[in-house]
Structure formats: C-alpha cells, structure tokens
Amino acid sequence: MEQDGPSLLAARIAARCATQVNRLTRQIVAEQEAVVPGLATLPDAIKELEIASTTRHGLRLFLRMARGEAVTDADMRLFRERAAQRVGDGVPLAYLLSGYMVAHRALWRALCAATRPGEDAGLHRLGELILTALERTTTAASEAYLKEVMLAERGKSLRAVARTLLSGRPAGDVAARHGVVLEPGYYVLAFALGDPSPGPGGRRRARAIQATLDRLADEPVLSSLDTDGGHALLPLRIAVPASRLSRRLVDAAAPVHTGMAVAGDIAEIPGAARQATRIAEVARAGGRPSGVYGLRDVLLDYHLGAPGDSGTELAGLLDILEPALVGTLDAYFAADFDRRSTARALGVHPNTVDNRLARVSTLIGADPRTSRGVMLIGAALTARRLNTAAVADP
Template identity: 30%
Template sequence: MHWPHPAVAGQLSYGAPGRDISTDADRTSGGSRAARPGTERQTQNMITATTSTLAGHITELRTRVPHLARAAIDRYIEGTVRYAETGIPGYLHRESVHTIQTLLSVCLRSVLEDSLDVPGSLREIIERGTERVAEGLPLREYMRCWQIGFDVLAEELHTTIGAGHPGLRLALTRTRQTYDCILREVISAYELHAMDLLAAQGDDHARVIDALLRGEQWPGEDRGQVPAHPVIALLHLGEIPGENSADPQIRATTAKRKVRLLRAALARTLPGQWLTDLHPRHGRLVMHPPATDLDALAAELEQVSGATVTIAVENATGVDDLPRAAATAAEVLDTALRCGRTGKSSRMTDVALEHHLAHTSSSLPVLLERCRALRDRPELIATLQAYLAHNLDRRSTAHALFVHPNTVDNRLTRVHELTGLDVRITTDLLTLAVATHALNG
C-alpha cells in the first residue's frame, strides 16, 4: 500500500523523514523564498524540529503498544454480554491481545512509512482471526473488537501528540486510512471463511463411512474417485485444556476449535484423503495409500491442536474389505492405547504380541488368580508395564517413572513377595506380562 503525499490545508504537511516538506505559503509564493533566505532557514528549522517531534511521539507510542492492546481488550470484554458470566477463554484473550497489538503497531508504522504492505503485515492474524467464524462469533461483534482497538489508539494520539501539534492531523489521517484498509481485508477473509465452513459442514462423510463399514456399496455416482486399495485410519484424540471445563460454552468452543485445527492440518499435510469424519475425541479417515510418514503426521497434528494423536492403520484390498479393515484397526487402536503406544501410528504388526496377550482364553483366569494381589497396587502394575516396555532395563524404567532405580528394584521385589512370581524367571515374567495387560484393560 503506497501512501500519497498528504495535503493538510493551513498546516504543515509531513511525509517520511527526509522528504521535501513545505508550508502552503511557500508553495504559492513562487520565487519569494529566494528573496528571504533568513525566513526560509527559520521555516525549514521549524519543519525539521516538528517532524522530529512527531517521529519521537510515534516511537514512544510504539513502546506502549502491548499495554494499549490489553486496555483495548479489557474495554471490549467489559462492553460485551457474550463473556459477561463465563469470562473470555484464556487462549482467546491471548490471541485477541496479540491481534490488537499487531493492529496498533501497523497503524503507527504507517504514520512515518511511505510504502507499507498492510495486508502482508496482517496476514497471519487475519487468518487466525477467521477461527472466530467457526466459534459462532457474529461479524458485527468481531469488528467491534477491532474498532475499540483503533479508538484506543486515536485517544492516545490526541493525548501524546497534543491537539496543538501540527502533525496530529497527519497521524490521525494516516492511521485511519490504514485502519480502513485493514477492515476491508478482515471482512473479506471472514466472509470467505464463513462460506468455506458452510461447505465443509455440508459434507456428510460420517454417513458414507458408516454405510461402507456396514458392507454397503459406494453410494456415489462417480466411482473414479474411489481408491482401488483404500486404507482406513482410526484416530484417538487426547483431551486438551478447556475440554474438561465446567463451563459448557468453553467446552464447546474448545472442542470445535480443536476439530477445525485438525481438519485444516490434515488437508494440508495428508494428500489422498477420500472420506474424513472428525470429532473432538476420535476420528476416521478413508484414504488412498498414504505417502506421508504417519508418525510424523501424528506429531504434526499434536503440534497444531495440542492433543496427543494416536493413529491405527489397516489396508483394505478394496471397498468391500473395509469392514474387516476397520475392525482390525479398532483392535490395533485399543491395544496401542492399553500398552501406552500413544502419540504415533500403529499397525497390527507393531502390536501383534500385545494384542495376542490381551485376548481372553480359558487359562486367563488362572493366570490372573496368581496375580490377584496386584489388583489394588496400581504402582506395581505401572512399574511392571514400564519394566516390560523398556526391555527389563531398571534405569530406563526408573527414568520413565520419574523414580530412583532402587525404587524399581524395591517394587519388583514387592511383586515377588505378593505373588511368588520372579521377573528373573522367564515363565514367571510371561505370566506377569499377560496378567499386567489384562489388569490394565
């Protein structure tokens, strides 16, 4: 965005430092300036001093931007009924302060900078701000927050620069022009995101997936989009702060935001998606064979959403095989969660032993009876689980449990005392492994 040179009638006209700045009288008096060198020097000195003073005021205001942004958000919260009873969620307060802080910084920069890429300077916060669409925030309410931010800035310009300063009008004009440009960008992004959200909500993938997993045929007319060898992925999504809030509005807002962030990350990082069904605590994907590292995908999804993401994957030979593949993936996911294999992807080959040990048989009650004394000792079960998971290494086990290695030794000794089973004897260790998996379920 390039600013034209402002003409402020009856006052000094200011551009960026170093610009040729003259009074209205100078611009109309022609050659009379050359006849009065003393007056010219005095006028130029006054202009230079005034421009320097204005730049100093703007620099000072920029150092106070964080405080002004917090004051603007506090004023916004006081005047809205939306958060009157519950208060504004912590994440939303932080994001709102950051947004207004950026708004104020860009407006102040525009006073002294001739060429300023306003949309580019605000692209990140405008994109992040469109999340308010999915949270149900009306556009009018959304824009009221931005308007209060600008009102606070205008008040500070009057107070800091002073009504008698010839540069006040320039500062107000330029910041207003910048704010108007920002409003156009914000409203456009908000409306586009609202249309995208409506389109996404119109996709009934859950119904289609349910039908395919019941063994029904693909209901669509275009079979060209159906993967020849589909892959099903089941997701377990951990809880994030806010989902367990006592306030139902905060719970709902947090859950919607979490799903929205996950959906956007999947669209960005996982090509080949076919059908997607996401909920706050679980999800289902049917896709073409993925070229993406699914462990890296789980880590990426956790980074963007804050939730631990565990993925179970199974290949199908065709659409008709999806019911079998989904059942296998469900068993893989259950086993992975039971044995602590979270935050990554798993296939049956990764959890085959744990899956086998977790299955019931007529001999399982006998094995459980030998370990009955451990039922009310969760710290001993946790120690055995960690000991097995870390290949019987006492130091690694201690590190995982945040205890001293001697504590691990003492607990294993206590297991021996209560059950008669010794982890140093292979058959006893296998018995404890089977019982631990069963007790953990």
C-alpha cells in the same frame, strides 16, 4: 522515503504512544469484552493470549505505519488466522468487526491525548492512517472469515459422505449429491486424543488434524472428526510415508494416537475403521508415544486386549497383588529386568526389589525372573492396562 511536515509530526505523536502499547492492549480488550456480545464468554486463554496478542500486533503495526514504514501482506497474516479461528469459536463476523472498531477508537483517543499544541496537522495525518489501517485489517479479516465459512460448509458435505462410508450404507447417491468422487480404496485413520476437550479447544484440535491431512493430500480429505477424535479416509493413491504423517499429526494436535488400517474397497471401510479405532486405543492405553500405528506396531497388545474369558482372566491375574507389588512389576519390565535400575526408579534397595519379586511369585504362582513368568506377567500387565483403559473410557 523522505517525510513531509505532517508526516513528521504524525511520527512524533505516535512515538509518544509507543510505551503505552501494553496498557492500551489491556484497555482495548476490556472495552471489547464490555461492548462486543459474546466475547466475554470466550475462554480466558483465547482472550488473554489470542485477542490480546492480535491487539498488540495491530498497535505496533500502526506505529510502524506512522513512522512511514510499508505494511506487507505478511503483516496481515495474523488478522487472517485469528478471523478464521473465530469462525470455529462461533463468533459472528459482525462481532469480530465491531471488536476492530473498538480497538481503533481507543487508539484514536490515545493519539489525540498525545498530541501537543501546534501538531494538528500531524494528528490529521494519523486520522488518515487509522482509516487506512482499519480498511486493511477489516478487509483481511472479512476475507479470511468468509473463506473459512465456505470451507466449513464444504466440510459438512465431506463429513456426511465420510459418515455414510463408515457406517457401511450405500454412499453413491450421497457422494454425488455433495459433489464427492469416491476412491477405489482408502487408508482409514482413527484418532484417540489424549485429553479430549469440549468447546473451542477441542474443535481447534479437530481442525488442526483436518488441515494437516488436507495439506498432505493436497486436497480436502473425507473425515468425521469432532472434539473426541473420529476417523478420516485418505485415498490409497496418495503415498504419504507413515513417519511423515505421524510427525505432522503430532506437531498439529499432540497428544494424539492414530490407528491406521487399509480398506481395499468401499465395502471394507467399516471393518477397517473398527480395527483402526482399536489400534489407536491400544496404543494410547499401552503408554505408547503419540504417533501413527498400524496393526503390526501393536500386535501383541492388540491380541491380548481381545475380549473374552481368557482376556478377562489374564487381566485379573494380578488383582491379588498390592499396589506396591504391581508398581514394582511395572518398573521391573520398564527397566528391561535390571533389578538395580528398577531399584533406582522406585527409590528402594535392590534387595527390596528381589523380596517383592519373590512375593509376587508366591502369590500368583509365576516367577517374574523366569522366561515363563516374564511372558505370563508381561501379558497380564498389558491386559490389565488395556482393561483399565476400557473401563475408564468405555
């Protein structure tokens, strides 16, 4: 589109600011921290990555507008996404909008400083564009923020119903009060997060899991998710292959180990939740990769990790061994009983591996080079890992 005189001047002034985007971004973020309440207390990762990247995006978007380029709905997506995230971070809408005002004032000052004598008409045009940009940005952010608030309120209702179902208490009245129609049966999912983190990071992982489940089910899914993990109830009528569910959850919130059990009716939900929780914990403690696991996927480990005298005795079988011998056994089993591969993994000579295995046989009375020894020591290693994980994360 052909530009008029003021528009050409505006583009010329804006072009002088193109090389200042990074400097302006740092300046704006610093001003926002000083002016906007609560912003300085956000984690550095949010300030340095998200807020700064959004600011750079906004500056570059404005420079495009100044060149006469059209702004599309897709260009506003980042503002919507960041606004929704600020809800979970506990930032009030007024503070969010105040941050945008700070940014646009800083941009206006930079444009004024870049204007030369005789270019007033171009600066006036840029003033109009700044108001247009501010309107679009704040509108997109406000709409996304308020939508996220409504979703969060709905989420509270869903969590209330989910917690009632998981506790085994009658849920009919609670569900009716919150407008939730109960399903005949559910897949019960339990989530064990590899590195549970409090604050915004943990809340975001929980929201990412929830959003993934909602998209797969094409409807809000009942859940009790928090920063440590939790449970979700996926209706049995929704046929989602475990491989697809696993892939989506790992993409959204890795590392995450998910246990899955089936509750054929409402009364079975608490028992299925306990089983799913233990499946997730066993998968994580056993060093399995992130993903979704059913009972059959971890059946041996699940069985060996059962509480009781025999489980405790089995886990303690290897306590007499020094750490180097236990490490050799771990490497030996990981190498599928190949002594040379074990030696390479440990950085020792194969004869050293043989000597250590012989010493293990002498100390515990079970030879890891025999079928009986393999079964017993393999079970002991598994029980030991599960017992250690239980002590570390009661």
